[in-house]
Amino acid sequence: MKNNRLGVFLIVSSLAAIAVLIGLSLSKQHETRMEQIRGQGIGVVRSLTTLPFDMLVPPGQATSVLESLFMFYKPADFVYAAVTTGDGKLLREVVRPGATTPAGPLSVDHGSPIGERTLQSAQTNRTIREFYGPVMTGGGAPAFVRVGYFEPRFAIGGQELSFFAMLALPTFLMVPFIYFILIREMKPLRKAYEKLEGALGKKGGDLVPPRAQFDVQRLASRIYAYVQDTDARMVHLEQEKVGLLTKNRLLEYGNNKLNFVLQSLPEGLLVLDPAGHVTFASAKVEAMLGVELGAVLSGPVDAWCKDEALKTLLLRYQTASVHALRAETMEFHPGCASETRMRIIAQPLVVANEGPAFGTLVVLQDITREHLGQCASQDFVAHVSHELKSPLNAISMYCEMLQSETAEDDNMRIQASNVIHDEVERMAALVNNLLSISKLEVGGFKPQCTRVKLDEFLQDVYNNQLPRAQANRIALELSVARDIPAAALDKDLFRIALNNLVSNALKYSETGGRVVVEAKEENDWLIISVQDNGIGVPAEEQAHVFKKFFRAQGGDGHKRSGHGLGLYLANEIVQLHHGRISLESAPGKGSKFSIYLKTSSHKELSLL
Amino acid sequence: MNKKSVLVVDDEPHVTRVLRLALEREGYDVTTACNGVEALGKLQEGLPDAMITDLQMPKAGGRTLCESARRLYPAKDFLILVMTSMTAWEEREWVARLANTEFLEKPLSARRLTARLASYFNEQPCQGALHG
Numbered sequence: 237m238k239n240n241r242l243g244v245f246l247i248v249s250s251l252a253a254i255a256v257l258i259g260l261s262l263s264k265q266h267e268t269r270m271e272q273i274r275g276q277g278i279g280v281v282r283s284l285t286t287l288p289f290d291m292l293v294p295p296g297q298a299t300s301v302l303e304s305l306f307m308f309y310k311p312a313d314f315v316y317a318a319v320t321t322g323d324g325k326l327l328r329e330v331v332r333p334g335a336t337t338p339a340g341p342l343s344v345d346h347g348s349p350i351g352e353r354t355l356q357s358a359q360t361n362r363t364i365r366e367f368y369g370p371v372m373t374g375g376g377a378p379a380f381v382r383v384g385y386f387e388p389r390f391a392i393g394g395q396e397l398s399f400f401a402m403l404a405l406p407t408f409l410m411v412p413f414i415y416f417i418l419i420r421e422m423k424p425l426r427k428a429y430e431k432l433e434g435a436l437g438k439k440g441g442d443l444v445p446p447r448a449q450f451d452v453q454r455l456a457s458r459i460y461a462y463v464q465d466t467d468a469r470m471v472h473l474e475q476e477k478v479g480l481l482t483k484n485r486l487l488e489y490g491n492n493k494l495n496f497v498l499q500s501l502p503e504g505l506l507v508l509d510p511a512g513h514v515t516f517a518s519a520k521v522e523a524m525l526g527v528e529l530g531a532v533l534s535g536p537v538d539a540w541c542k543d544e545a546l547k548t549l550l551l552r553y554q555t556a557s558v559h560a561l562r563a564e565t566m567e568f569h570p571g572c573a574s575e576t577r578m579r580i581i582a583q584p585l586v587v588a589n590e591g592p593a594f595g596t597l598v599v600l601q602d603i604t605r606e607h608l609g610q611c612a613s614q615d616f617v618a619h620v621s622h623e624l625k626s627p628l629n630a631i632s633m634y635c636e637m638l639q640s641e642t643a644e645d646d647n648m649r650i651q652a653s654n655v656i657h658d659e660v661e662r663m664a665a666l667v668n669n670l671l672s673i674s675k676l677e678v679g680g681f682k683p684q685c686t687r688v689k690l691d692e693f694l695q696d697v698y699n700n701q702l703p704r705a706q707a708n709r710i711a712l713e714l715s716v717a718r719d720i721p722a723a724a725l726d727k728d729l730f731r732i733a734l735n736n737l738v739s740n741a742l743k744y745s746e747t748g749g750r751v752v753v754e755a756k757e758e759n760d761w762l763i764i765s766v767q768d769n770g771i772g773v774p775a776e777e778q779a780h781v782f783k784k785f786f787r788a789q790g791g792d793g794h795k796r797s798g799h800g801l802g803l804y805l806a807n808e809i810v811q812l813h814h815g816r817i818s819l820e821s822a823p824g825k826g827s828k829f830s831i832y833l834k835t836s837s838h839k840e841l842s843l844l
Numbered sequence: 845m846n847k848k849s850v851l852v853v854d855d856e857p858h859v860t861r862v863l864r865l866a867l868e869r870e871g872y873d874v875t876t877a878c879n880g881v882e883a884l885g886k887l888q889e890g891l892p893d894a895m896i897t898d899l900q901m902p903k904a905g906g907r908t909l910c911e912s913a914r915r916l917y918p919a920k921d922f923l924i925l926v927m928t929s930m931t932a933w934e935e936r937e938w939v940a941r942l943a944n945t946e947f948l949e950k951p952l953s954a955r956r957l958t959a960r961l962a963s964y965f966n967e968q969p970c971q972g973a974l975h976g
Contacts, residue, residue, distance in 0.1 A: 629859065630856065630858035630859065633859070633866075637862060637954065
């Protein structure tokens with residue numbers, strides 16, 4: 237509702253209220269007045285009808301009671317007081333100025349003695365309320381006393397006007413008062429309306445430009461529109477939210493998976509930002525570099541990196557330009573675990589090969605095995621070539637000698653030939669050992685086991701080694717238990733192992749010594765032992781004898797011929813057969829090498 | 845003129861034997877040792893005019909022997925020939941630092957050795973009798 241309409245409405249309603257008030261008041265007045273008049277009229281008529289006729293209509297010109305009564309007693313609406321005959325002939329009257337008694341025939345039959353009726357005034361339009369009563373005339377038809385009053389009009393008199401004005405004024409003044417109160421109360425609504433208009437207008441939901449006029453109905457409709465709109469948006473947002481939550485969850489899941497994958501990589505990963513701070517570090521870095529993840533993630537490289545070389549490399553990546561940087565690789569021994577070897581691959585991270593690097597990716601690889609393998613391989617090559625150079629040296633020198641004049645000397649010739657022969661044999665043995673070792677180390681070398689009769693087998697070995705034993709005047713003995721079961725062995729491999737053990741025994745025995753090869757069964761174990769009474773192995777070296785290229789120095793400080801591979805090979809072979817070799821030895825007393833093989837497994841040939 | 849004395853140090857018996865034969869035929873007085881410690885002992889007994897030594901030996905290797913010899917007997921200058929099958933750079937360094945010390949590569953040739961000794965002794969001014 238518009239403001240002016242509200243105003244109009246207020247004014248109209250106030251006026252209506254006033255009118256009603258006045259109307260009610262007037263009608264109340266009218267009623268009261270009527271009652272008064274009636275009371276008066278009837279009372280007067282009643283008292284007048286009790287008077288004798290002579291008093292009412294005295295003969296001659298004497299004053300009637302009427303005149304004397306109404307001379308001084310002039311009620312407000314009094315019109316007339318008259319005595320008339322039944323047919324209306326006027327006998328006496330007192331009238332107000334300007335009025336006459338209206339004609340009004342009466343008869344005795346009219347109801348009760350005192351009656352009431354209305355008549356029209358002849359002069360004015362007013363209605364007269366007449367009260368009449370019969371009077372006995374003392375013979376003849378009765379006369380009637382008639383008193384007439386004006387019926388009160390709905391008119392506002394002079395005094396009454398001020399009264400009504402006083403009544404109307406406050407009522408009317410209420411209007412602006414209420415109006416202003418209303419306006420004030422509606423101010424927040426107006427503001428709300430303006431806001432709504434703004435909100436709705438901004439969204440463009442309403443094509444009609446906001447109306448300047450504040451209108452409560454419009455406000456309501458705007459509120460409704462806004463609520464609906466907001467509702468719709470909320471539904472939409474809820475859906476979006478659900479969608480986002482799902483997406484978020486998926487992202488999180490993907491992220492977790494990715495993170496898990498990164499953490500599971502065997503390499504350690506670091507991502508540095510251009511300032512050199514670590515933004516990501518996988519857990520492996522902790523173990524690899526001996527640093528704490530917390531320190532790595534919170535401080536710059538300077539703070540946590542303990543290895544100088546690595547620090548220098550990483551600090552080089554603290555620049556922006558990609559063109560200055562390339563991937564770099566470095567190997568080093570980390571301070572925390574110096575026996576391991578790490579490879580670092582540092583690489584700037586760039587977007588589409590252009591622009592500044594947004595970080596550095598650092599991959600840490602534990603290349604200890606690789607490194608050890610390389611070192612071992614290098615060592616091996618060095619060892620082998622050294623081993624080969626010695627025999628070659630001897631052969632070369634003796635050949636030179638054969639080529640020179642000393643070839644005339646028979647002894648020299650024989651000696652030279654012998655030495656050359658021995659050295660060639662030595663080299664051949666080395667090459668064979670190396671080949672066997674290489675086959676074993678490649679792995680997947682499955683022994684071809686067959687059922688072997690141990691007594692025959694050991695006899696073979698014995699026969700093989702006997703010439704050498706005899707040449708050095710060492711007694712070689714063989715002792716095989718009678719009921720020794722057959723064994724599942726790879727004949728060729730095992731032959732190598734046993735030959736190595738026996739030749740070792742012979743090598744490290746003094747002239748006149750004794751070597752015993754024995755085979756027996758004991759508690760589910762098959763035991764083949766080779767015992768000598770030679771120089772023995774010092775206690776501190778016993779743990780190392782089975783290592784590759786290890787040569788015990790021996791008590792006499794002489795290096796015995798041999799490459800340090802025999803025992804290593806023997807051990808590997810025995811282990812392939814799921815057995816083990818043990819050593820009992822004391823320097824100066826001799827050594828006993830025992831091969832232990834499980835007998836139960838020998839019965840299960842099919843499994844090997 | 846006295847025979848020149850040569851000390852042969854090697855743990856391989858073949859080497860010492862062959863060298864001894866070759867050198868004795870050339871008229872040198874040969875003593876042998878099979879490791880650095882023994883060699884130092886022999887040096888104490890009497891300094892040779894030349895020493896041939898292997899590098900890899902038990903107890904004390906060729907390097908220890910050479911460096912000790914040069915440190916112990918600075919006044920006496922004798923040729924040291926170092927036999928080596930390993931031509932590692934580290935070896936070249938310390939050999940070059942020592943006076944009058946050279947490499948002799950394996951496999952050995954007795955001929956090369958005797959030739960080298962001969963040329964060395966021809967360069968030397970004649971000296972009086974050396975305890976040998």
